[in-house]
Amino acid sequence: MNQQQFTRRAMLKMTASVAALAAAGGIPGVSAAEGDALKLWANPGVHQVGSRDWSAMGAQGGITIAGTAKSARADESIQKMVVGDGNRLFDAMTDNGGGMEDALASQNAIAEIDPSKIPNWKNILPVYNEGGLAAHSIRYEGKVFATPMIANADSMAYDYKALGFHPDSWGVLFDKEFKGRVAMQNDFGPTMTNTAIYLKESGMATIKDASNMAPDEVKDVAEFLIGHKKNGQFRTFWDGFQNGVGLLASGEVLMSSTWEAIAIVAQRNIGDKGDIRYGTMKEGHQVWNNIVMLTRGGKERGQEAAYNALANVYLSPWFGARTLGGLGFAPQMTGVDAYVKANPADFSDADQERIIQILNSKNDRYAISGNAWQNVFPKNLRAYTDWWARVQAA
Amino acid sequence: MSALLAIRDSLMGERGLQRWAFYIPVVFMALFFAAPVALTLVWSVFERTMFWMEPGFTLAAYENFFTSARAENYVYSMIHSAVAVVVSFVIGFPIAVFVRRRVVKAAQHRVILLFILPFMISELVRVFAMRPVLGRNGLLNTGLMELGIISEPITIILFSPIGVVIGDVISFLPFMVFAGFLAMEAVQTYIFEVCDDIGVGRARTFRDIIVPLAAPGIFAGGVFIFVNSLGVALVPTILGGPGAVNAGLIVNQAIVALDFPLAMAISAIMLLTLVVLLYVGHRLFDLTKILQPIS
Numbered sequence: 001m002n003q004q005q006f007t008r009r010a011m012l013k014m015t016a017s018v019a020a021l022a023a024a025g026g027i028p029g030v031s032a033a034e035g036d037a038l039k040l041w042a043n044p045g046v047h048q049v050g051s052r053d054w055s056a057m058g059a060q061g062g063i064t065i066a067g068t069a070k071s072a073r074a075d076e077s078i079q080k081m082v083v084g085d086g087n088r089l090f091d092a093m094t095d096n097g098g099g100m101e102d103a104l105a106s107q108n109a110i111a112e113i114d115p116s117k118i119p120n121w122k123n124i125l126p127v128y129n130e131g132g133l134a135a136h137s138i139r140y141e142g143k144v145f146a147t148p149m150i151a152n153a154d155s156m157a158y159d160y161k162a163l164g165f166h167p168d169s170w171g172v173l174f175d176k177e178f179k180g181r182v183a184m185q186n187d188f189g190p191t192m193t194n195t196a197i198y199l200k201e202s203g204m205a206t207i208k209d210a211s212n213m214a215p216d217e218v219k220d221v222a223e224f225l226i227g228h229k230k231n232g233q234f235r236t237f238w239d240g241f242q243n244g245v246g247l248l249a250s251g252e253v254l255m256s257s258t259w260e261a262i263a264i265v266a267q268r269n270i271g272d273k274g275d276i277r278y279g280t281m282k283e284g285h286q287v288w289n290n291i292v293m294l295t296r297g298g299k300e301r302g303q304e305a306a307y308n309a310l311a312n313v314y315l316s317p318w319f320g321a322r323t324l325g326g327l328g329f330a331p332q333m334t335g336v337d338a339y340v341k342a343n344p345a346d347f348s349d350a351d352q353e354r355i356i357q358i359l360n361s362k363n364d365r366y367a368i369s370g371n372a373w374q375n376v377f378p379k380n381l382r383a384y385t386d387w388w389a390r391v392q393a394a
Numbered sequence: 395m396s397a398l399l400a401i402r403d404s405l406m407g408e409r410g411l412q413r414w415a416f417y418i419p420v421v422f423m424a425l426f427f428a429a430p431v432a433l434t435l436v437w438s439v440f441e442r443t444m445f446w447m448e449p450g451f452t453l454a455a456y457e458n459f460f461t462s463a464r465a466e467n468y469v470y471s472m473i474h475s476a477v478a479v480v481v482s483f484v485i486g487f488p489i490a491v492f493v494r495r496r497v498v499k500a501a502q503h504r505v506i507l508l509f510i511l512p513f514m515i516s517e518l519v520r521v522f523a524m525r526p527v528l529g530r531n532g533l534l535n536t537g538l539m540e541l542g543i544i545s546e547p548i549t550i551i552l553f554s555p556i557g558v559v560i561g562d563v564i565s566f567l568p569f570m571v572f573a574g575f576l577a578m579e580a581v582q583t584y585i586f587e588v589c590d591d592i593g594v595g596r597a598r599t600f601r602d603i604i605v606p607l608a609a610p611g612i613f614a615g616g617v618f619i620f621v622n623s624l625g626v627a628l629v630p631t632i633l634g635g636p637g638a639v640n641a642g643l644i645v646n647q648a649i650v651a652l653d654f655p656l657a658m659a660i661s662a663i664m665l666l667t668l669v670v671l672l673y674v675g676h677r678l679f680d681l682t683k684i685l686q687p688i689s
Contacts, residue, residue: 075650082445234636236553251531385651386462392637393463
């Protein structure tokens with residue numbers, strides 16, 4: 001079952017649930033009929049479930065959502081919100097985590113939120129309350145500025161049918177046996193971070209923080225990649241969702257550091273011709289989340305209640321189960337497994353089994369101690385980009 | 395009052411409107427060409443800030459470009475673009491000559507217009523469609539292997555510099571065909587007849603007569619292809635090897651890193667490259683001939 005397949009029955013149930021939500025009070029101050037639509041800047045392919053537009057999610061929250069598609073590019077978001085007209089155009093926005101909220105909050109582009117007004121905040125994963133990097137990803141100077149909605153620990157996809165074994169180390173990407181049959185992402189962030197994790201955890205380089213490397217550490221990682229590139233280890237570096245899918249589904253590469261959603265779609269495309277799996281790497285993974293934020297403009301226009309309603313949907317098992325079953329994103333709330341089992345009309349036995357399996361494998365990845373948090377703006381960003389240019393030139 | 399009416403008439407009257415219409419291209423060029431170019435140059439020497447830039451004067455962005463691997467990537471990009479121009483000429487110009495020489499005059503423009511058809515398809519789709527053709531298990535490799543011509547897939551034609559050149563040629567070949575077709579206006583029919591009469595072979599006629607006469611047009615077509623190959627980021631992204639870039643992608647990556655002065659500096663260098671190219675082309679081929687009527 002994918003996200004689109006929920007549409008009809010979900011809509012019928014939601015229509016009833018909206019009435020119930022409104023009757024029960026739901027989010028204070030929210031009325032879809034009365035209030036203006038919440039102008040949301042988000043990536044519908046990733047941040048929207050339940051229907052082909054925002055109606056299902058709007059119905060869940062008792063609000064009307066006017067969505068505008070956005071890319072995942074951090075620079076685009078920052079330009080639009082800090083020096084552009086983002087605050088005039090949008091009441092709420094989603095984005096990549098790992099630094100974005102700090103940048104936007106420091107520039108007064110987003111507003112502080114009040115979790116006590118979001119009932120499902122009680123479901124939020126404990127890591128967001130524990131003071132670690134995940135907790136930091138929704139806060140700026142100790143104040144909460146965002147609601148987490150999806151996350152993952154990015155790993156490696158591989159064709160088990162072609163390989164005949166389950167890789168459990170990033171080392172296979174650099175193994176001569178697979179020369180010319182591997183790919184990595186064409187983005188210095190995840191590629192250098194995952195390589196740094198591998199080098200650090202396997203004792204091949206001294207790296208203090210794989211998420212935020214010093215210039216010398218960046219150099220070590222880049223030179224390692226350059227050496228393997230010159231030896232013809234990489235078939236290519238993929239860029240974009242369909243590009244990543246095509247590489248795996250066509251058999252062009254046997255393994256690729258990639259997003260889980262790409263592995264899922266590649267397997268759907270390839271059918272019986274292959275068996276594309278998503279592994280757990282013993283050294284660790286780059287972990288990340290996507291968050292939803294209330295813009296300063298949204299708050300000034302009185303859209304805080306509508307934002308809270310949307311955040312409440314994002315923290316509901318209804319959303320978590322669907323984003324997990326659809327493209328394999330980690331839900332950010334507890335109780336998804338119980339929700340899936342309690343709703344057999346929405347989730348067949350096979351779907352339940354598959355969703356629980358994805359969730360378990362995700363939990364395995366999250367349990368690895370070497371995981372490093374995605375950092376969109378590391379302290380030595382110039383060193384990253386300069387050395388990445390050398391990797392490209394090699 | 396009458397003075398005001400006179401001013402209004404001079405501005406808005408029939409002659410006034412005509413005068414304004416004359417200036418529209420000037421205003422257009424000033425707004426959409428001169429101003430962006432000037433801003434590019436000015437911003438390239440601004441100070442970089444965390445999210446944007448602030449007025450100042452520094453050559454740091456240029457220094458970064460020339461002291462990092464970006465300059466190396468830029469040179470590689472120029473080399474790949476130059477190869478794409480040469481290959482496009484080798485394939486595209488003979489097509490233009492053939493249409494001029496062998497297709498009946500009434501049908502020539504229709505045949506040439508057929509080359510517009512690929513432009514009706516998204517370039518992304520056109521370039522992406524090359525992957526199932528050129529890939530390890532693609533149509534080309536599968537066909538050659540089934541014919542027994544090769545025993546192993548040819549992998550150098552995709553995710554490699556060759557893949558990028560193939561993509562550039564497929565994307566931009568029509569520019570050479572159009573420019574070559576127009577350039578052939580300069581080669582009068584009697585020239586071919588004279589060559590035939592005095593027994594000059596086809597290869598020599600092509601090399602010593604047609605190409606020199608059509609050189610300004612060929613050069614113009616080559617510039618279109620070169621500039622597009624240098625700047626369109628799609629081709630190296632989809633068909634290039636690990637980390638393949640062109641100048642457009644280098645600019646894009648600078649913007650992603652919120653390094654706007656660097657992006658502007660690279661754009662300024664691209665602009666300078668084009669100006670130098672046009673100057674050299676003009677010195678060699680006298681580009682004003684493109685605009686001269688054929689007698």
